[in-house]
Amino acid sequence: MAVGSDVVEWATAISTNRDNGRTIIFRYAKAFRSGFDRASQPIRIIIVWKFESDTGMPVSEEHQRMNEFEDALESALDQEPSATLAMVSTGEDLREWTYYARSEAEFAAPFDFAIIGMPNLPIEIHTAQIRSGAHTRDSRRGLRRSGTSCALAHLCDLWDIWIP
Numbered sequence: 001m002a003v004g005s006d007v008v009e010w011a012t013a014i015s016t017n018r019d020n021g022r023t024i025i026f027r028y029a030k031a032f033r034s035g036f037d038r039a040s041q042p043i044r045i046i047i048v049w050k051f052e053s054d055t056g057m058p059v060s061e062e063h064q065r066m067n068e069f070e071d072a073l074e075s076a077l078d079q080e081p082s083a084t085l086a087m088v089s090t091g092e093d094l095r096e097w098t099y100y101a102r103s104e105a106e107f108a109a110p111f112d113f114a115i116i117g118m119p120n121l122p123i124e125i126h127t128a129q130i131r132s133g134a135h136t137r138d139s140r141r142g143l144r145r146s147g148t149s150c151a152l153a154h155l156c157d158l159w160d161i162w163i164p
Contacts, residue, residue, distance in 0.1 A: 006036045006084045017092070022056035024091030029084070041084055041100040045107055048124045049095045056092045066095050069114075069121060073097075076114040082106035100130070 009031035015024045032038070049066055051058050058066060070088070077083055083101035101107040104127055115121065 005078070005081060006032050008033050015091075020056075022092055024056075024089055026087060026089045028087040032084075038100070041102055042130045043101045043104055043107070044128045044130055045083065045099040045101055045104070046126045047097040047099070048126065050122055050124075051093055051095075053093060057090065058095065065121075066090075069118065069123075070097065072114040072118070073111060076110035080106070080110045082110065 007029040009029070011028055011030040013026040013028070015026070016022070017024075049069075051062050053059055053062075057063075074085065077085075082103070083099045083106070085097060085099055087096075087098040089096045089098075099107065
């Protein structure tokens with residue numbers, strides 16, 4: 001499991017799709033080290049690995065490649081700590097890693113180093129600037145008021161930790 005020096009506690013949540021019975025497993029950072037300044041990493045980077053399976057979960061060989069990728073990236077980021085892994089979700093033919101970084105450029109160098117020598121990876125990378133303020137707080141309140149299932153409840157925890 002990717003640990004990251006800023007994460008001191010991990011949690012998991014499982015969501016089940018009512019229509020097809022498939023599950024999504026979420027692993028997310030629940031607590032961070034004392035003194036961690038989340039505002040120092042205002043860029044959200046989501047790495048998406050798409051795959052196909054009958055169950056929505058990766059087959060053994062693909063799962064192993066995903067873990068090797070995650071381990072290589074975490075090792076590279078440990079050398080150049082510019083980002084924190086906040087959440088990994090697996091299911092419905094996707095694995096997504098959500099990182100928060102100081103900048104895209106500071107994330108790119110360790111990322112490029114991590115994938116040297118790896119065969120082509122079926123990934124997409126999406127980035128966004130984190131928004132704080134009233135809009136984000138209203139989104140959190142809306143999720144809580146709606147009585148969300150486990151599928152979205154973990155987002156409330158993560159938002160409370162990351163977004164001021």
